[in-house]
Amino acid sequence: MKSRLGLAVVVCAGLGLAGQVLAPLVAEPWRERREREPALRLEPGVAAAGQGVTLALLGGFRALVADAAWIQMYARWERRDLAGTEAFARLVTTVDPRPVYFWLNAARILAYDFPAWRIEAAGGYDAVPAAVQRAVNEAQAAAALEVLGAARRRHPESVDLWVEEANIHLNRRGDPLAAAAAYREAWARPRAPYYVARLRAEVLRRAGRRAEALAWLREVHPALPAGDPGAGAEVVLQRIRELEAELGVPAGEVYRPGR
């Protein structure tokens, strides 16, 4: 090599050539990995995460960094610092999106704690008009649902995320039909607990959708194991009978288990 500049050009060209040849080898695994990892995408959360993400990505201590950030989040939570709490909650779920725990708690803080803090900061529940309170609840519920939606992209089979979504629809937004839809999704996940099915029926019944609730319980009952008290097959059957009575179902059309 005659000069340092010439050497630099050759080295750069060599590296560029290597990159061109080798990158296609891993294009597919890289695409898959990137889809699952928010920290690997250039999203606002990642930019806000700053040094924490860098440290986690370089050092590999994702769980430790996420735990440290979670403690920082609680320090801000105690001070009712809305912006700080939300930023750290997003940092944690960006750095380590693997534990459902972080997603669930981040959504709960957004849906339940934030509206309370905002309303109290504005003068308290007695002073703030009901319409404003509803708007605050709605906005915070939307933010929490967005977090749960992001979590589901990472954990599509999680029952807890759908149950939490149902709870938010029910308790924050006062929308039992949306809650019922979420419970149905939760029930469709593998290893869903039996109580989810009963909750959906109850929500439908309270919303006045008794026929729908009855149809749902009839659909679910055959899947409930008879000997398992947790499954509550007897309770479900009893509820079916109650609904049939309330709806005046003719004797010939009542539900017959095992048919």
Added chain:
Amino acid sequence: MAPALETRGLVKDFPVGLRGVKLRAVDHLDLTVPAGVIYGLLGPNGSGKSTTIKALLGLVTPSAGECRIFGRPSGEVAARREVGYLPEAPYFYRHLTGRELVGFYGRMCGLGRRELAGRVETVVAQVGMTGAADRAVETYSKGMLQRIGLAQALVHDPRLLILDEPTAGVDPVGSAAMADLIRGLRDAGKTVLLTSHLLGQMEALCDRVAILDRGRLVAEGTVAELTGGAGRQQLEVDRLDEAQVTELRAWLAARGCGLHGVAAGGRGLDAVFLERVGRDRAGGKEA
């Protein structure tokens, strides 16, 4: 037969500073080292001796000119098969023992396992290190390092040895032992290229010398040619008084000879030191 070493028009420039101003370390050097001699390369610090050696070994690339080892361009890896090199103040892998070190270099030179064991024993004995060969190199004194360095240079039985200041930092006993070793190598048919600041030792040891200054060759020839000693002789006699010296001068003049100098005699401090301290200490018993 090709000379052991040859440089033709050798130039080596080093860029200095950001602007790349060139410093000429070797300046159009023509040198021929015939096979089978001890050849001394002399010069003050910065005269280009080490750079010339590095160019001969392919460790630096000449800016111009060429170097050949037994007729082969010195840049070729194969040319170095014929060369054994002992650098100035050598520093070796400290964790190896002397025997492992010599074995390592032997294998690097392509010696097979079977051949290697015998060669290592031979060269370790040749440099008088048998007794210390199983000690870690980090425990060696300077003199021992030089000797084990010479052993590694000899292990693949090269025809040419390049020894850069082989006696630097070594006591007179070690120096004398090293000089004996070098003479023995020459007597065994090797060519030795040597650099040293000890001019007295070089004078006694070298068959031919070249003197470099600022990268240029300023003198070259046998020691006798350079010192003007050809055709002269030195006699050592019992002390003569003034009248006896005058009489001797007249006696010599009558026979066509001149008396060129009269000086006090004696064996010199080197000889006394070697006699009192004992040359046999250089035989591997050094701590």
Added chain:
Amino acid sequence: MKGAPFSFLRLGLVAQNTLREAVRQRLLHLFVGLALALVLGARGLRDFNFGAPELKFLADCGFGAMTLFGSALTIAATAQLFFSELENRTALTLLAKPVWRAEFLLGKLLGVALLTALFCALLTGLLAAVLWVREGELMALDPEGFRGGRAVSYAMVALGGSLQWLRLVVLAAFTLLVASFARTQVFAVVCGFGVLVICHLQHLAQEAYTRAGSAVGVALGGFLGGMFPNFQVLSLADSLDAADLPSLATWARLTAYGLGWAVAAGLLAVLSFRRREI
């Protein structure tokens, strides 16, 4: 070159010697000690854990220690082992022998690769042992939770260790590439850490420049993305579940990618070192 062909034996001898020298370095002992302490002490950090299942948390700490201390060890050892040869002039003696510079440099790289292989094997083995013991304890405490047997895929742990090693080999090759022309060891170490950061984050830079939309930005992003390997590809699959184990073909591609980059950077280092004045 006629009469002295490239020799893998000599390359191996240089590697062997490099490894022998490396394992005697105090810095190595320090990094290995810290990493071992972290893997063993990870159980003590459980109280600090909120979200992750305990075994996953332990694995995270183990692989984190491997990445952090492994990267520092690789960069420091590569630069130190290379520059010590030049500064102590052992390279002078070695390269004055009938030895190719490529044999010397690639031997150094292979020596560091062996060192990092030992490091990763040691830590992966220890991590697997820690996981195995803790999993056994958890199984005794909660037999219901482990009805299907052990939950941790130890093949996944081994795969994680092998991918960590690939990253460290690529990092060593890049550090050696810088060292081949650098004047000082400090420069090589600083650039080594720079390469580490770039290789982890180059995909974000590439994405940012692409989004910016300017031709210069896209070119710059492509330049960075094309010239440096993407270490995120070689990051541990973040699961201990056997179901997430990548296919053999994916594993082979990842290995080819890592080794391909190491070979490319190693050969460029040889090219750069070829005319270096010793």
